[in-house]
Amino acid sequence: MLKINELQASIDESKILKGLNLTINPGEVHAIMGPNGSGKSTLASVLAGREDYGIDGGTVDFNGTDLLDMDATERARAGLFLAFQYPVEIPGVSNINFMRAAVNGKREHEGLDPIKGKDFLQMVKEKAKLVELDGRLRNRSVNEGFSGGEKKRNEIFQMAMLEPKLAILDETDSGLDIDALRVVSEGVNAMRSPDRSFLVITHYQRLLDYIVPDFVHVLVDGRIVRSGGKELALELEERGYDWIKQETVA
C-alpha cells in the first residue's frame, strides 16, 4: 500500500523528517506516536501533498506509483485521505456541495460520469449515519461554526464518502470528549477492511483503545526509533517518551 523510504522533509530551512522508513500493507492499521515536535504532523502533511514542505530526499511509493510526484488533488483521487487535525472552515461553501465536488473529482479520475443528485443524496444519508452527523450540518458551510467534535465527525464522514485506500488520521482525538471519541472511532472501525489501511497519528494511547492498531511506531526527531505491537502504546502511556529518547541517543 505505502512504502516510505528514507524520507527527509523540511520547512523554512529547518529539517523535520530525517530519514523516515515505514511500510504499510493493505488492511493494516499503524499508529504513530511521539513527543511534540517529533514530526508526526509533518509526516501527515507531506504525505497529503502540502506544498509548504520541501522534500530533501527519499521516496514514497503508493500502490506502485510515486506519491511525491503527484499534487494534493491527484493523491486524494488515487485514494489517499487525510483527516485534518484542524479541519478548515470554508464560509459560503455548503458541506454537501463540497463533498459532491470531491466525489465527482474521484469519479472523474476513475473515468465515471458525475454522480446523479439522487444517488449522491442517498450516499450522504448512509454515510452520515455512520458518524451520527446531524442533517443540519450537511447543509451548513463546511465546518463553519461546528464544534470540535462536529468537525472531527465531519472529517470521518468525508472519509466515508470518499472510501480511500489509505486514511491518515492526524490527531483526530484532539479536542474530542469521550462520546465523540467513541462515535468517531466506531466510524473508523466500521470502515476497516482487508484492502484499506490506516495511519493513525496520536499523542495519547486513549484513541488506540478504540481503534486498535496492528503496529505502533514511535517517532522521535524525524525518525521512527521503535516499532512494536499495540502493547508498545501501553508501555509509552506508562513510561512516557524519555526512556526511548535516551535509548536512541545512546
Next chain:
Amino acid sequence: MMDLAKPQVMDRATQSVQHAATQERGVAFVDALDGIMGSARATYDEVLASLPVPHRRVERWKYTPVASWWNEVKSAEPMTAAEAGCEPNPIPGFDAYRLVFVNGSFDAAASDLPVHPGVICMPLSQAPVESLQSIDQHQPEQAEWFAALNGKFASEGMYLRVEKNTILDRPILIHHHSTGGGSVSFLRHDLVIEANSQVQCVQWSTASDDAVGAVNVVTRASIGENTRVSLDKVQDEAGQIKHVAFEDIRQDRGSRADVHTVTIRGQWVRNDLAFRINGEGAHAELNGIFLPLDGEFVDNHTTVDHRVAHCTSSENYKGILYGKSTGVFNGKVFVRPDAQQTNAYQQNANILASDQATMNAKPELEIYADDVKCSHGCTIGQFDNEALFYARSRGVGLEAAKAMLVHAFIGEVLQGLAVPEVRLEVEHRLAEKHQWEIWSDHPDNES
C-alpha cells in the same frame, strides 16, 4: 441649518482644475462627435466647457485612465438586433418587458414595451421633451464631464412613468448591444416612479466580439414615497468597449432602492452610482461584483448622500482580480447634519487572484451628524491557501477549488440580485467566462 439647495462641500465638487492637454483632447472628441451624431443639445456646451475633462489629478479619476477614449470615433451603423445577430433577450426564456437598443438606437421590432395600467413606457426619442425630469444642480451632468457629454448627445433611452399604487407585473429589461467599429452610444433612462409602487428593472449590456467603441449611459430615477425599485445592472461586453455609466437615484420617504452592479466582462468600465436620500425611513441598497480578467479595467464609484434623519444604507462590493487586471472602488457616504439616526454600512472586499493584478480601494465617509451608526470595512487579500489545500486534499482540482471559493465569496451579492433569472444567467456567464465546471454543480439543480 444647512441650505440644501446650495452646493455643499459634500456635493460633487467641480473645483478640480482642468488639464490643458487633456481638455484639448476632450474638446476634439466633442467636435468629432458633433460631426457625426444626429442631434446635440447646445444647452450643455457651457457646462461641458466648465468641467475638467477627467485626468489623473482629478481626485475622482485618479486611478481611471481615459486616454483610450480619444481614439477615432465613427458614426454608428444603424442596425437592428436581428441584423447584428444579437438575441434580443439575453436571458433565454426570461419573461420580462423589453427595450432593445443597438448601437444607441431603439429597435422596436425586438422590443416588447410594458402595457400596464398606470405605466407609460416608451423610447426616449418618442417622449415629450418637456416631460423629462428637470435639470438641477445635483445631477451628474452638472458635475462630471462624461455625464455632461451624455446630456449633450443622448437622444435615446427609456422613458418610464409609473403612477402611484402601481405594481408592475414583470421586470423591465433594457438591453443594449454594441457592434461594429468605433461608434459611441449614448443612452439616457429617465424614470419617475410615484408613491406606493413596485418596479424591477434590469439593464443588460452586451457587445459582439468585434465591437470597438464606447457606451455612455445616464440613468435618473426618482423614487416616490413607500415605493420599491430595483435595478439589476449586468455588464457583459465582449470586444473593446469602454463603458461609462451614471446612476442618479433620488429617494422619497419610506422608499427602498436596490442597485446591483455585476461586471462580467468589459475592457474598460466605470460605474458612478449616486443615491440621494431625501425622505425619512428610506433604505438604499447597493451591491456589486466584478471579476476582471487579464487586461480588463473595472471602476466602481458610489455616493450615498444621507440628507435626512432615520434612513439606512447598505453597500457591499466584492472584487476578484485576475491576471494584469485593475480594479477601483471608491465609496463615498455623506451623512448631513440633519441626518440623525442614520445607519450606514459599507463593505468592500477584494481578492487578488494574481500577483500582477491591482486594486485601488478607498472608502470615504463624511459624517456631519453626531447620532449615527456608520461602519465600513475594506480588505484586499488573496485566496485562502488553507481552504484550497483542504479542498484539494479531498480530490477537488485547484481551479475547481478556487471557483468554489469565488462562488462563496460573491455568493451573498449574487443572492441579493432582485431578479432570480438574472442571477442564474449571471452565474452561467461567469462560469463560461472563467471556465468553471463546478459552478452550477448543485444537487438542487437536478430533479
